[in-house]
Amino acid sequence: MKTRRKMRRASARAGAAAGLAPLQAELRRIAERVLRLSEADETEVTIEAESDALTRFANNTIHQNVAEERLDISIRAVVEGRTARATTNKSDDESLRRTAQAALELAQNQPKHSGLLPMAGPAGRGAAKTVGRYFDSTAAASPGDRGRVVAALCREAERGKHTAAGIFSTGAHAMAIANSRGVFAYHAQTRAQFSITAMDGDSSGWAKATSPDLREIDPEKLARRAMGKAERSRKPREITPGRMTVILEPAAVLDLAGFLFYDFAGTAVGDNRSCFNNRMGKQVFGKNIELWDDVYHPLQSGAPFDGEGMPRERVRLVEAGVPKALVYSRATARKMKAKPTGHGLPLPNEWGEAPMNLVIEGGDSSLEKMIASTERGVLLTRVWYVREVDPYEKVLTGMTRDGTFLVEGGKIVAGLRNMRFNESVLEMLSKVEEMGPAVRASGEEAFDMVVPAMKVKDFHFTEMTKF
Amino acid sequence: MFDLATIAIETARRRGASYADARMVDIRSRDLSTKNGEVGTLNEAESLGLGIRVIAAGAWGFASTDRLTREGVSACAARAVAIAKASALAKLKDVALAPEAPVVDTWQNPFVKDPFRIPVERQLELLLAADAAMRGVKGVTLAETSMAFRRIEQFYVSTEGSRIHQVKVQSGAGIVATSFAGDEIQKRSYPNSFGGQHTLEGYELVESFDLAGHAPRVAEEAVALHSAAQCPEGTRTLLLESGQLGLQIHESVGHPIELDRVLGMEANYAGMSFLTLEKLRTLRYGSDIVNVVADARLSHGPGLGTFGYDDEGVPGRCTPIITNGLFTGYLSSRETAALVGEKQSGGTVRAESWNRLPMIRMTNVSLLPGKGTSAELVESTDDGIWMETNRSWSIDDHRYHFQFSTEIAWEIKGGKRVRMLKNPSYSGITTEFWNSCDAICGPDEWKLWGTPNCGKGQPQQVMGTGHGAAPARFRNVKIGAAFAK
Numbered sequence: 011m012k013t014r015r016k017m018r019r020a021s022a023r024a025g026a027a028a029g030l031a032p033l034q035a036e037l038r039r040i041a042e043r044v045l046r047l048s049e050a051d052e053t054e055v056t057i058e059a060e061s062d063a064l065t066r067f068a069n070n071t072i073h074q075n076v077a078e079e080r081l082d083i084s085i086r087a088v089v090e091g092r093t094a095r096a097t098t099n100k101s102d103d104e105s106l107r108r109t110a111q112a113a114l115e116l117a118q119n120q121p122k123h124s125g126l127l128p129m130a131g132p133a134g135r136g137a138a139k140t141v142g143r144y145f146d147s148t149a150a151a152s153p154g155d156r157g158r159v160v161a162a163l164c165r166e167a168e169r170g171k172h173t174a175a176g177i178f179s180t181g182a183h184a185m186a187i188a189n190s191r192g193v194f195a196y197h198a199q200t201r202a203q204f205s206i207t208a209m210d211g212d213s214s215g216w217a218k219a220t221s222p223d224l225r226e227i228d229p230e231k232l233a234r235r236a237m238g239k240a241e242r243s244r245k246p247r248e249i250t251p252g253r254m255t256v257i258l259e260p261a262a263v264l265d266l267a268g269f270l271f272y273d274f275a276g277t278a279v280g281d282n283r284s285c286f287n288n289r290m291g292k293q294v295f296g297k298n299i300e301l302w303d304d305v306y307h308p309l310q311s312g313a314p315f316d317g318e319g320m321p322r323e324r325v326r327l328v329e330a331g332v333p334k335a336l337v338y339s340r341a342t343a344r345k346m347k348a349k350p351t352g353h354g355l356p357l358p359n360e361w362g363e364a365p366m367n368l369v370i371e372g373g374d375s376s377l378e379k380m381i382a383s384t385e386r387g388v389l390l391t392r393v394w395y396v397r398e399v400d401p402y403e404k405v406l407t408g409m410t411r412d413g414t415f416l417v418e419g420g421k422i423v424a425g426l427r428n429m430r431f432n433e434s435v436l437e438m439l440s441k442v443e444e445m446g447p448a449v450r451a452s453g454e455e456a457f458d459m460v461v462p463a464m465k466v467k468d469f470h471f472t473e474m475t476k477f
Numbered sequence: 478m479f480d481l482a483t484i485a486i487e488t489a490r491r492r493g494a495s496y497a498d499a500r501m502v503d504i505r506s507r508d509l510s511t512k513n514g515e516v517g518t519l520n521e522a523e524s525l526g527l528g529i530r531v532i533a534a535g536a537w538g539f540a541s542t543d544r545l546t547r548e549g550v551s552a553c554a555a556r557a558v559a560i561a562k563a564s565a566l567a568k569l570k571d572v573a574l575a576p577e578a579p580v581v582d583t584w585q586n587p588f589v590k591d592p593f594r595i596p597v598e599r600q601l602e603l604l605l606a607a608d609a610a611m612r613g614v615k616g617v618t619l620a621e622t623s624m625a626f627r628r629i630e631q632f633y634v635s636t637e638g639s640r641i642h643q644v645k646v647q648s649g650a651g652i653v654a655t656s657f658a659g660d661e662i663q664k665r666s667y668p669n670s671f672g673g674q675h676t677l678e679g680y681e682l683v684e685s686f687d688l689a690g691h692a693p694r695v696a697e698e699a700v701a702l703h704s705a706a707q708c709p710e711g712t713r714t715l716l717l718e719s720g721q722l723g724l725q726i727h728e729s730v731g732h733p734i735e736l737d738r739v740l741g742m743e744a745n746y747a748g749m750s751f752l753t754l755e756k757l758r759t760l761r762y763g764s765d766i767v768n769v770v771a772d773a774r775l776s777h778g779p780g781l782g783t784f785g786y787d788d789e790g791v792p793g794r795c796t797p798i799i800t801n802g803l804f805t806g807y808l809s810s811r812e813t814a815a816l817v818g819e820k821q822s823g824g825t826v827r828a829e830s831w832n833r834l835p836m837i838r839m840t841n842v843s844l845l846p847g848k849g850t851s852a853e854l855v856e857s858t859d860d861g862i863w864m865e866t867n868r869s870w871s872i873d874d875h876r877y878h879f880q881f882s883t884e885i886a887w888e889i890k891g892g893k894r895v896r897m898l899k900n901p902s903y904s905g906i907t908t909e910f911w912n913s914c915d916a917i918c919g920p921d922e923w924k925l926w927g928t929p930n931c932g933k934g935q936p937q938q939v940m941g942t943g944h945g946a947a948p949a950r951f952r953n954v955k956i957g958a959a960f961a962k
Contacts (some may be wrong), residue, residue, distance in 0.1 A: 062936070065564075065937060066745075068741050068742045068743070069740070069741050069742070070567075070569065071568060072537075072566070073538070074537060074569040074742075075537060075560045075564040076539040076541075076560070076833075077539070077557075078540070080526065082524075084522075091517075094519040094521075095521075096520070097521070097522035097523070097524075098523050099543045106566065109523075116519050117519070119596065120601055121516065121605070126629065129625040152565070153538075153560045153564075154563045156563070157564065157567060160566075161566040161567035173744075175742075177745060177746075177935045178809060179936075205745055205746075207744050207745040209741075209744060216745075281512075281618070281655075282619060282657035282662075287657065298827060344502035357519065359518055360512040360517030360621070394874055395871040398869055399868075399869050400900070401662045407871045407880050407959055408871055409873040411873075411874055414778060428873060428878075430871075430904070454746065463869070470957045473904060473955075474878075475877045476751070476875075476878070476906065477751075
């Protein structure tokens with residue numbers, strides 16, 4: 011109970027994350043209580059404290075406005091080569107003891123797992139580097155702060171005869187992982203998000219940004235961008251779908267390339283369900299593609315340790331278009347005779363690990379240059395409802411949405427009706443002609459990544475819809 | 478539990494709320510999985526908390542907490558009122574709700590075997606037997622099984638006098654065999670893909686599947702797909718088995734009829750709908766044989782959209798959605814019903830948990846059965862393709878244009894299945910597709926499928942929905958665009 015009060019008090023203070031030390035101490039005390047109460051051979055506890063609020067608007071008015079606070083305590087027991095997890099959101103001793111016992115009983119009542127390792131100790135692994143992603147001013151944002159910004163933008167939308175819908179959210183999240191071998195890892199960060207769709211009769215535009223620091227988000231600029239796209243795409247034209255040059259804004263790149271993330275898991279390759287099976291070390295992508303997993307990148311987000319509390323490492327997944335490395339949890343690394351990279355998912359699980367902080371290096375072009383160099387092509391703001399059609403060739407289908415434009419003679423000449431595509435991401439990343447600078451991108455299909463805008467030739471549009 | 482919820486709404490009223498409702502929700506879950514003969518996931522979880530929704534200054538506010546003390550829920554209620562007053566900064570008009578009589582009641586879905594009382598070792602034994610049976614087939618490179626159980630207990634109170642205690646128990650399970658060979662990954666699932674089949678029933682549901690008994694066939698089909706012919710491109714007659722048809726209903730009927738989408742409330746994320754208000758009772762949604770209802774009542778079956786009362790205290794209702802092909806109804810809430818001049822809510826509002834705002838969700842949106850059997854359907858088809866078990870799905874943000882692919886298909890020639898086809902897909906425009914339906918099988922093959930993973934809202938909420946369907950036939954459907962070169 012104290013934890014939530016401390017999070018709110020921490021949120022209310024000014025200065026650089028001044029209130030975090032008491033919160034970390036509180037989570038540590040809960041972890042120590044769990045480790046004391048558990049009767050398992052080995053015990054791991056993950057504690058997450060969250061405080062989030064989201065203001066949602068549509069039809070130029072706030073129609074939903076929510077806030078939540080929660081504390082989850084998840085306990086993993088290991089007994090004689092078996093493991094299981096039980097989770098509660100109650101932090102009194104009786105609940106913690108009961109949950110620890112539930113994890114132990116679940117673990118006892120199953121066959122031994124051949125790949126289960128003893129829990130990690132802190133020795134030899136080093137502590138995770140800390141990353142500063144907590145901003146008091148973000149955590150302290152109030153409903154009134156968000157409401158005033160949204161109200162002003164709704165009035166601006168009305169003046170421009172647009173209909174606006176979107177969200178403005180702020181929140182804070184703290185996580186600690188500890189185990190009975192002495193691991194203790196802690197991370198706290200804030201998050202802010204603004205997204206807006208501006209509608210204009212037969213057209214629409216969209217813009218979105220996320221950041222751990224609210225001050226990095228400019229709602230007015232994003233609103234102007236969305237409204238500008240809606241205005242420029244009025245009276246959308248139809249074109250015949252087919253293979254054509256496409257300019258993908260960063261959000262569109264993210265929501266396509268993001269589908270690759272699990273294919274870089276050692277377990278995915280071990281299970282023969284990765285598109286990189288039989289393709290590691292080969293020229294899969296264009297030579298201009300460099301892909302990292304890098305939680306320490308200044309535009310990235312998230313905790314610098316994995317689901318077992320192991321420090322995350324930077325991993326160069328693709329070098330000059332050649333997939334060179336995978337990520338590994340401790341157990342997968344042992345099984346595949348590789349080095350663990352600190353990307354394990356919370357145990358027990360069947361997925362192993364995943365890179366969660368993808369970074370595609372950018373180039374020296376820009377959206378403006380890409381448009382100027384295009385004789386005929388399509389500019390995509392975002393893609394929607396992307397799903398995997400072929401898991402090995404990595405063919406994805408999806409729709410364009412909220413700002414699809416025809417580019418002719420180096421200029422945007424018209425808005426377009428939305429189209430369906432069926433495109434292999436492997437092929438797409440081997441046909442990249444130009445890239446802009448890598449930016450923090452946010453879409454709706456993949457988690458946030460650092461990616462550039464891209465110009466891609468022969469992107470495959472297959473059908474057109476009615477708007 | 479009712480006491481704390483009542484403290485919350487009374488606090489809200491004292492703080493100036495003109496309306497408040499509160500839900501105390503206690504959720505228990507158990508998730509198990511296996512992969513290639515080893516236990517994968519083995520988790521149990523519990524989550525107890527309170528969410529309060531208020532109207533103050535004519536606008537909405539919602540707050541939630543798991544600090545379940547008098548002070549904790551009072552602070553949460555005060556926060557909800559403060560949020561509502563902030564919402565009023567951008568208010569265009571006061572929120573109004575369609576009238577609803579207050580209810581005092583208790584409701585629980587019937588089930589035979591409480592899945593949480595079944596020893597976990599017995600559940601794992603069942604999964605591991607199916608896992609082994611799949612791996613017994615040469616060519617299977619990955620065998621996966623899973624079970625999931627939920628018990629959701631809710632205490633609902635409102636300032637209008639409702640006081641409802643409701644308990645729902647749901648179960649689900651499924652198996653998947655995957656085969657990687659050459660440059661292809663093929664898979665088969667049973668009884669459905671993406672987690673299997675889920676309903677509002679007890680462990681008896683899982684036992685009815687006979688997972689181990691079906692495992693060899695599932696595995697053999699996954700391997701056989703490698704040597705099957707590629708599904709051809711073209712305009713063909715399409716026959717859908719009921720599981721795939723359930724998802725087709727979900728995407729191309731269930732979502733577009735959500736009145737919050739129609740009114741633009743989901744425009745930034747889930748999108749809008751082509752079913753604008755003037756289309757009600759004027760649009761030919763489907764052919765004359767197409768009849769769809771949204772039915773939350775237990776009499777419709779134990780679907781994931783079945784309940785006694787929704788999260789606004791409205792009793793489970795049945796709304797005719799498509800009647801002999803004519804579009805006749807939306808999914809509505811008390812607020813959206815009032816906005817469009819309906820007399821009452823359709824009773825479709827649900828929240829994922831205590832910490833989420835209740836919103837319009839599909840109940841059981843089902844295609845009513847026609848007549849005949851699937852054998853007769855095939856016999857009466859001269860040239861067509863039978864598709865089975867969803868592999869991917871995608872539809873635009875107005876719910877016009879869709880594309881689905883399935884795990885497996887069979888070509889039909891002269892009333893007979895003649896060969897297996899791999900990588901099948903089909904696409905189309907919603908109303909053109911439903912108007913091309915010329916046969917729906919009868920009640921004997923009608924099945925109420927569960928979709929446990931429907932996402933909607935910001936922050937996103939995952940909800941279970943139900944979709945009853947029997948195999949059906951559609952003419953002149955575009956086949957194979959997903960794999961076109």
